[in-house]
Amino acid sequence: MALSCLLSPRFLAFIILLSAIPVAIIVSLERAQPATHVYHYHSTGWFRECSKWDADNNRFIVSFIEGGLGVVPVPEKEDSKVPLEEVTVVKELNLGRNSSAGLTIDRTRNRVLVVYTDVLRYRFGAVGAYDLSTWNRIFLTQLAGPNDEKSIANDVAVDAKGNAYVTDTKASKIWKVSVDGKLLSIIRNPLFTPKEWYKSFIGLNGIIYHPDGFLIVVQTLSGTLFKIDLTKGEEVKIIKVAGGPLLMGDGLELLSPTKLVVSGFVSRLVESSDGWNTASVVAKFSGIRHRIPTTTTIKDGKVYINHGAGMGYPRKKHVIVEALFK
Numbered sequence: 258m259a260l261s262c263l264l265s266p267r268f269l270a271f272i273i274l275l276s277a278i279p280v281a282i283i284v285s286l287e288r289a290q291p292a293t294h295v296y297h298y299h300s301t302g303w304f305r306e307c308s309k310w311d312a313d314n315n316r317f318i319v320s321f322i323e324g325g326l327g328v329v330p331v332p333e334k335e336d337s338k339v340p341l342e343e344v345t346v347v348k349e350l351n352l353g354r355n356s357s358a359g360l361t362i363d364r365t366r367n368r369v370l371v372v373y374t375d376v377l378r379y380r381f382g383a384v385g386a387y388d389l390s391t392w393n394r395i396f397l398t399q400l401a402g403p404n405d406e407k408s409i410a411n412d413v414a415v416d417a418k419g420n421a422y423v424t425d426t427k428a429s430k431i432w433k434v435s436v437d438g439k440l441l442s443i444i445r446n447p448l449f450t451p452k453e454w455y456k457s458f459i460g461l462n463g464i465i466y467h468p469d470g471f472l473i474v475v476q477t478l479s480g481t482l483f484k485i486d487l488t489k490g491e492e493v494k495i496i497k498v499a500g501g502p503l504l505m506g507d508g509l510e511l512l513s514p515t516k517l518v519v520s521g522f523v524s525r526l527v528e529s530s531d532g533w534n535t536a537s538v539v540a541k542f543s544g545i546r547h548r549i550p551t552t553t554t555i556k557d558g559k560v561y562i563n564h565g566a567g568m569g570y571p572r573k574k575h576v577i578v579e580a581l582f583k
């Protein structure tokens with residue numbers, strides 16, 4: 258009797274109608290006029306984890322969850338009604354199904370560094386460097402393999418000497434790789450382990466290099482912000498953030514030496530006046546709520562938030578949204 262009721266035309270029609278409600282809401286949100294400037298672009302993939310503005314070449318560089326890199330050229334005379342087009346520039350066929358995650362532009366050396374990771378089994382991690390003009394690979398360094406502890410290589414930053422620092426979101430550690438691709442060391446610290454065990458599920462995430470010689474790193478579930486002083490033997494301190502913690506913080510980008518953008522479902526503008534020993538949340542931004550905000554980048558002095566999930570079929574449309582903090 259119960260089964261026949263569940264399979265009745267009236268009940269099935271009700272389920273279809275019910276499921277159509279969130280779809281209708283999403284369609285309505287997609288058609289709504291955004292409150293800030295948005296770059297739309299077409300892509301062949303559903304997920305784009307990271308985007309960074311390449312000012313010298315007037316384009317965004319984006320990472321593919323299916324592995325690889327693309328560029329999204331921005332014409333001088335932009336038509337906001339016409340989506341931009343993504344072009345694939347890097348595809349490492351020998352890396353199989355491993356994903357591309359965080360990336361950073363090393364302007365001094367005319368290269369981009371990108372993290373590769375095994376998002377399903379946590380059994381592989383690597384960082385690659387590519388020439389920004391030719392897209393030739395400079396190096397590809399494996400950080401973790403099947404015989405190592407489980408890891409999720411996530412984001413990358415580059416210091417003044419060209420050393421790369423890659424966060425491990427699974428084990429909350431940081432790999433250090435030399436300018437020519439040699440794995441130098443692994444930075445670990447007891448402060449990276451939250452007191453609450455469940456906050457370790459999503460650990461160290463976004464990372465940025467500060468020109469004064471230290472790294473700033475965010476831990477997603479605890480919302481903790483760390484300062485790692487490279488001039489003092491990689492000394493680790495917790496940055497006390499008034500208005501924090503920075504829960505669900507993801508990508509980081511410096512707007513200036515004293516201002517830091519922390520992207521997330523609620524992105525924050527964080528400011529420090531004492532060399533990032535302490536800081537304060539001074540403004541927030543909540544943009545397109547039905548998308549998934551991931552990383553942040555700076556274009557022409559303005560903050561833009563990358564959103565990971567694309568929408569539409571067969572051509573997926575992605576968005577990079579200007580953040581106006583209030």
